[in-house]
Amino acid sequence: MNFSNLLRHISFKHIKLNKTQLALIMGGICLGVAAIVSIDIVNHSVLASFESAINHISGRAALMVSGPEAGFPEEFIEQIQSVTGVEYAVPVIETNANLAQGQGRSLVILGVDVLQDHQIRNYAISDESADIPDPLLFLARPDSILLTRSLADREQIKLDQEVKVQTVAGIHTFKVRGLLNPEGPAKVAGGDMAVMDLAAAQLAFGKEGRIDHIDLSLLPGEQLDTVKTRIQKVLPAGYEIDTPAGRTKQVELLLIHFRKAIRLTGFMAIFVGMYLIYNSVSISVVQRRKEIGILRALGVRRGEIIALFLGETLVISLCGSLLGVLLGLAMAKLTIHTISQIITEVYLKTTITDIAWSWPTLFQNAAMGILAGLAAAAFPAIASSRISPISAIRSLPYAENGSAQSSKTKIAATITLLLAILLLMLHKITGGRQIADATHFAVVLILLCISLHTPIFLKWFLDIFHLLLSKRLGAGGRLAGLNLQKNLARNAVVVASIFCSITLFVCSACLIHSFRQSVFAYIDSIIRADIFVSSGHPMTTGGSPSIPMPAEMLKEFEEIPGVLMAEPYRKVYTHFNGKRVLLAAFDVTARLSYCPAMLADGNREDLLRLLPDKEYIAVNEGLSAQHGLKPGDKVMLPTPSGPHAFGVAAVVVDYASDSGCLWMDIQTYRRIYQDHLVDMYELRLKPNTEIEPVCTTILERMGQKRRIFALPAGEFKEEVRKMLNRSFVVTNAVNIITLLIAALGIIVTLLASVLERTREIGVLRSIGMLRTQVAAIVIIESALIGAAAGLLGAAVGLLIGRLELEAFFQLNMGASISFHVHYAATALAILLAIILSALAGLYPAHRAAKTNIVEALAYE
Amino acid sequence: MIELKNVSKQYRQGARAVYALKDVSLSIQKGEFLSIMGASGSGKSTLLNLVGGLDQPSAGEVFINAKPLHGISDSELTLIRRRQVGFIFQFFNLLPLLTAIENVGLPLLVDGLPFTRVKPMAEAILHKIGLAARAEHRPEQLSGGEMQRVAIARALITNPAVLLADEPTGNLDSHTGEEILLLLKSLHEQGQTIIMVTHDSKAAAYGTRIITLKDGALSQDVAIGGPLA
Incomplete structure (x- = not known):
């Protein structure tokens, strides 16, 4: 009750009065949550798409027997059918083809036993084909094909019309004998699928006498595991007998590196977002020091003051997170096609038709945004409760204590560093396989340790600035440096948040560069032909549209x-x-x-x-x-x-x-x-x-x-380069988001700093400082913050890039991937930090320049 | 009603220990209007802070209505400030975000009462001090005298055992200052216990008793109409 009164009468008024500042903070949370939501949805959609394809293709099959990807002898069908407990065992050819007409759409082809397959899968024939008594019988003719209704509509193909399909044997003409309603297998790949007779499919796709999998159902009352063991006995070792869920699990394992990599970058966005909250709540505490003092004098308890700040953060984080969820949904929708393309190129063919999301996941991500916000706000909120009512209400100007780092901070920094070293040593000793995530945790700890040291770094940086540059920049430069020094700890938080995103930027740039350099060296060593010929796009590795x-x-x-x-x-x-x-x-x-x-x-x-x-x-x-x-x-x-x-x-x-x-x-x-x-x-x-x-x-x-692709070596390598670039598109997008969040942090800090110095700015204006000079001070301040963060971020980015290379690439790809510094990206990152910071300083500079002298001097 | 027994308050200034109050003993009866005088740095405000529970003594004991203010938790001390003490400050210390009526009702809102219940109470007090028409104004829209009257109304709304005023006229012109003192006097006449810190002897004369502090120690204690000690 008491808390709700404080929230309603104090916090909401603050929120109303500081709309710009709050919008910026909310924007930061929104972007962080959006990044994590979209990544989560994309990850989820990719798996859901595979799962749904597997389930739709599996139909009522309880188990699926598969062998080498090139297929296995069809003789095994009889052996499996004779196993006790097996109700039906049906053979399947599952392969890819392209339409050799229209836009050359890629198709999933199911080659099935026309007499048996209905025992496992349901095929719903659309109305116009309803006069077919048993549609699968029509497939017994080798030129028959069933298309889905949706594919026929998209390609404007009618019933009984001929279609040209690219097969292994070349372009074949098939006759559309029926159209399938979007049910069961017809839902696979968003409807881009066709059903053929098994024998016809074997012939067309070079699999004579071989099949891709056997789907089987069990007799009522039979135990899955018992039947599985019986089947294992009749098959040579090495064959996979899986449930549909087991197959999904396999796909999940295959994509694990990709999913982990993009999720990690998402967490970094949240991490930088936490800096933003920490920073803004710290500023808010300083600005509202007197208010806290009055409230404490009037009988508000320490816990209630903490609750007040946490409550405000909760409201802002809640709104930011909800907006983030919406933005994340939109971002996922926009990027899913690209992701689908990357997965197809690098791993397995997939057609993700729509994003898959669930309320619990959205709720979980929004909750993560809110919790991250509350965790970041907790420290300044606790600090706020320690404000003595006497000193606060005396109207004394706030000044930080002189030391750049407290002994507690030093201890915390040492502990985090020791933990990081311990984790890295463990990683080395175990060869990294048992605790592959150890390096990621170590990296987060190193970032924390360096963040705790940012006040010292900023102090050194400003000392060097005073020594070398401040005189050349005149009074403005000198004042800017002094202003930053005055609130070292607070400015250090902004430096920390920008440095984190620059670190991320430099680290990923160097990782990508190293990977790319190594891949090119490898390609150069193994691919030296003059022309590359494929029957489909050549840059696809797994189950591709390439026939x-x-x-x-x-x-x-x-x-x-x-x-x-x-x-x-x-x-x-x-x-x-x-x-x-x-x-x-x-x-x-x-x-x-x-x-x-x-x-x-x-x-x-x-x-x-x-x-x-x-x-x-x-x-x-x-x-x-x-x-x-x-x-x-x-x-x-x-x-x-x-x-x-x-x-x-x-x-x-x-x-x-x-x-x-x-x-x-x-x-x-x-x-x-x-x-x-x-x-x-x-x-x-x-x-x-x-x-x-x-x-x-x-x-x-x-x-x-x-359909033939004949690519000269130059073009082929260019395609490899494009594919590599595409595979890092998510990482790059999240890096940009992280930089944006850091920029919002600069605006929030500088704005607060300008508002706090209203009186000081008034004095400067009263003694004849021009508006442009006042604005220049603020912009120099922000550029200095950017420069400090850029330098620190670049250095740490190189260090962390080196560590992550070992954890991420060398472990999976081998030690031959060596670390390459991306000099251009590193220089760009420093420049970007300075430019972005200077740009972020524009609005606060504008506010400072607009200061009314009379009002400012009367300002208390 | 208010009892200070051998109270000392020590601060550290670098390596040096400075006494703001030294072994002060004092007893204030219900209904008294005590003025505390003394030069700057004599310990007036420290004494007021200790009585108001804003601070705790380094040594000695402080009681309000026989309840100890020393050696208790911060939370207990906060509740005493909330319910037993009303503060009036030199710089008013109103929250600029809130309207006059909200500022007045703040101590009750802090105590968890809904604004629907607080509002009529705050209105009644504002009416009593002649500021009913300014209820919806923010501090920045009020004059100094009006702000201090709002601060007095805020101090009164919890019906506190004691009203503590720290230089209540220090930031006001003489005419407005006198109005405020008259208001305090009338509250005292209605039975309110008041402790006021001031360095203005004319203001101090509104009290029924004046004590003077010198270098943190009690140097004079005079009842209007004859010395007490």
Whole structure:
């Protein structure tokens, strides 16, 4: 009751009177929460999209049997069907295709057993196809296809019309025999899917005699685990028997690095937002010192004063967080398409049609914003309750005590530093795998430790400023420096918040730069062909819109005038020690004849001696580090005929997948996996052959039969660069948000500082200082804050970048990713800090310049 | 009613200990109008702060209505300030955010009473001190005298055991100052106990008893009409 009176009669009046300041603080919280909400929604939507696709495709299937990605023999269906407890076991081909008409839309193709599949999945046929007694029977004709109603509408395709689809065998013409209503499998990929007969799909997609998975339902009363064990007994080891939920979990594991990385940047936005709150509440406490004194004199208890400030923060954080949730929803909606594209390029094909959010998650994120606000406000609020009523009501001007750092702060800083060192040591000792997050915590602790030291840093910075520069800037420069020194602790909080965002900026710039440099060095070492040919966009790794091509095309390429050699490249995912890793199969002898290929362990001779057509593989550094693999070790890989032992010939540098990469000779691969498809042909040209005419010839000769991309090496590398840039788009966006929040912090602080110095500014104006001179002081102050924060942030950013590189990239990708300082970005960050700070000082400077002399001198 | 027994207050000025009050003993009866005089730095305000529970003594004991103000928790002391004491300051110390009526009602709002109940009480007091028409004005819209009258009304609203006035006319012109003193006098005549700190002997003469402090010690205690001690 008492608290509500204080809130209503005191706090709400403050809120009404200080609208600008509060709007800025609210803006900061709003941006922080928006960042975390949008990241959360995006993360959630990505998983939800996979989950929904898996569930829609699974239908009533309780279990799904899958083998190597290239498919496995269909003979297993009968064996599984005969297992006790299995009701129905149906084979499925699940692959990607492109429409070879319209915009070349990418499709998910389901190849199913037309007589059996309705036992597992429901297909709802739209009205105009309702006269089909059993629509799946129509698919028995190899040119039949079922499209979804929504796809047909989007592409303006009618029933019984012919459609051209890009398949492995080339462009095929199919007849639309029915349209599916958006139910069950027809909801997959937002409706961009088609159903075909199994045999027709096998033929069209180069999977004769093979299938991708077997979906099965259980007889009533049968236990899932019991049936699973029985199936395991009839299948060779290495096959996966999963529930639909288990498959979703696999996807979750695959995307874990991506999800973690963007979530971490989101937390940094909240972290910087906390500085903003801490700062603004500290300022508010100073400004309202007298009010606190009066209230204390009138009998308001300490706890009630703390509650008053926390209550105000709660109201502001609540409004900011609610706005943040709305903004976050909008941001998620705007970015989801880009994210979907990144995931498709880097991990797995996905079509996220809409954002997925839930009230509990939104509530959780809003609560996080509010809690972060309250936690940040707690310290100044507690400090406010210690204000003595006597000193406060005496109207004495507030002055901070002279020391830049209290002994308590020193102890806190030392403890945080020791904890950080301890965590880093633990990380080193355990090799980082057990406590991968240790470095992130250590980084947060280091940031805290340095934040606690910012008053000392600012003092040093201002001392140097006085020594070197202040005289050159005249009275304005000198006054600006002195003003900052007067409230060292408070200005240090702003420096801390800006330094944090600059640190983040420099750290991510250097990480991205290091990663990019290393990826380019790797690409340069392994990709040296002149032309890259694929049947779909080449820059897609996992389950892409790129449609594989038959192995027989090699001859066609070699016959093209000017082509010296053509080399097939196949990339599939395979299970390895419970993880989904990339298996790259290529002609090792041919490739190594012209590519230097970087090796981390082992030698080139071993690769050339052991891989070609032998049961040897090479593993990348990430896999080697995660599983302790070295040349000479044996590994087991699942193959269609069961687990197969391979020797490790060497440890190579390969960044194609953050979950791990394996190299295998393509002859070995074909022999063991019975897969003769090729994802890309890499062509080397004879000396002095022009690239463009060869590309044209390829398109002329093969473009009729399939959609072909023939990219010269330069363009291919440009595509890699674009893809890398896209994959960091979220990090960059959040960095910008963090910088904006820090800028809001500067405005809030400077505005408060100007209002507090009204009388002083009045005196300066009365003795003849021009409005522009007064404004210049404020702008110099803010630029100085920016410069101090920029320098500190750049230095700390480089240190933390080095630490994070080890935790984030080296652990997963290998030690060959070395740290590269991005000099331009570091310089830009310092410049940005100064410019942004000076810009943030414009409004407070305007307010200072407008000060009315008479009113200011009467100001108490 | 108010009892100070061997009260001392010591401050530290760097490494040096300074006594603001030294071994002061004093007894103030209900209904008294005590004026405290003394030179600047003699300990007048310190004494008032100790009686008002704004501060606690370094040594000695302070009682209001037999309740000790020394050696109790900050929370208990705060409640005594809220319910037993009414403060009037030289610089009024009104909250600039609040209107006159809200400033007057603030101690009751702080105590948890709803504004609907506080409002008529505050209106009645404002009416009593002749400021009913200024109820909705903010401090900045009031004259010095009006602000001090609002501060007096705020001090009175809890019906405190004692009214403590620290140089209540120090920031007012002589005419307005006299009006304020007359108001205090009339409150005293209605039975209100008042302790007023002033360095103006004319103002002090409105009291029924005047004590003088010198270097933190009691140097004179005079009842109007003859010395007490």
